[in-house]
Amino acid sequence: xxxxxxxxxxxxxxxxxxxxxxxxxxxxxxxxxxxxxxxxxxxxxxxxxxxxxxxxxxxxxxxxxxxxxxxxxxxxxxxxxxxxxxxxxxxxxxxxxxxxxxxxxxxxxxxxxxxxxxxxxxxxxxxxxxxxxxxxxxxxxxxxxxxxxxxxxxxxxxxxxxxxxxxxxxxxxxxxxxxxxxxxxxxxxxxxxxxxxxxxxxxxxxxxxxxx
Numbered sequence: 001x002x003x004x005x006x007x008x009x010x011x012x013x014x015x016x017x018x019x020x021x022x023x024x025x026x027x028x029x030x031x032x033x034x035x036x037x038x039x040x041x042x043x044x045x046x047x048x049x050x051x052x053x054x055x056x057x058x059x060x061x062x063x064x065x066x067x068x069x070x071x072x073x074x075x076x077x078x079x080x081x082x083x084x085x086x087x088x089x090x091x092x093x094x095x096x097x098x099x100x101x102x103x104x105x106x107x108x109x110x111x112x113x114x115x116x117x118x119x120x121x122x123x124x125x126x127x128x129x130x131x132x133x134x135x136x137x138x139x140x141x142x143x144x145x146x147x148x149x150x151x152x153x154x155x156x157x158x159x160x161x162x163x164x165x166x167x168x169x170x171x172x173x174x175x176x177x178x179x180x181x182x183x184x185x186x187x188x189x190x191x192x193x194x195x196x197x198x199x200x201x202x203x204x205x206x207x208x209x210x211x212x
Contacts, residue, residue, distance in 0.1 A: 013051045013061075015041040020062055024104040029059055029112040059112045060119030066105030067125035070098045071132050084139040085146070089190050091136050092162040096186050099166035100179050106170060110163075133159060147195055154195075161193055162186070 019040040023032040034055055035045045052058040077094035078087035099106040109126070117123065134155040140146040146154060168174045169182045176182045 012041075012043065012047060015043070016048055016051065016058065017062060017065060020058055021104045024062070024108060029108050034058065056114040057119065059108055059114045060122040062105060063109045063112065063114075063122040064119075064125040066098075066102060066109045067122065067129045069102065069105070070095065070109075071125070071129040073098045074129070074132050078136060083145075084136070084143045085194070088133075088136040088140055088146075088158065089187075089194070091133060092158060092190055093183055093186055095162045096166045096169065096183060097179070099170050100182065103170045106166065110167075130155070130159070158194075161189065165189060 016037055019037045020032070023037060023040060032055070034048045034052070037058065038045045038048050041047070048058065052061065073094040074091040077090040081087045081090050114122075134151060137146065137151045137155045137158065141148060141151060141154070165174075165182075165186050169176075174182060174185065176185055
């Protein structure tokens with residue numbers, strides 16, 4: 001007799017997440033089904049429902065996992081620096097490095113068709129990652145390494161900059177193929193784009209935007 005496939009094994013949730021990521025790498029986040037995820041994880045087609053209500057819930061869990069790893073990566077990179085401006089810069093480079101290292105997570109985090117309002121785990125993890133970036137901006141302003149002004153706008157400026165590079169890199173739109181070359185280009189962009197404090201702090205943000 002051929003033994004029946006077990007319904008559950010060691011860590012079902014982890015196995016389902018890993019199977020999802022592998023499947024997303026092949027067909028993207030829109031086309032995969034829970035049945036196919038279950039098949040690849042080696043469990044019955046009903047097993048995913050022990051942890052996830054539907055495909056959107058599974059995608060939200062993948063996104064939350066990605067945001068947590070991204071947040072940890074930014075904190076680790078920044079904590080190696082003593083200067084607040086360098087912490088902000090290293091956090092930005094860590095963002096791009098994460099996208100290159102985890103393109104499937106990155107795709108789900110920003111392109112998958114699920115509502116974060118319906119999935120508080122993903123929303124909370126996303127907000128924590130952005131709060132980390134915002135804290136680096138505020139530290140720079142406190143030490144007068146960035147101009148005064150609304151920290152949220154500077155955080156959005158920094159995020160827009162690194163996200164654009166990450167998106168171009170992960171979709172193969174940059175003329176660089178190696179991780180080292182992409183990060184070298186990102187370093188150049190950040191160095192050229194971060195606004196510097198000046199006597200007219202109030203106009204610093206519009207001037208920085210116009211210079212990009």
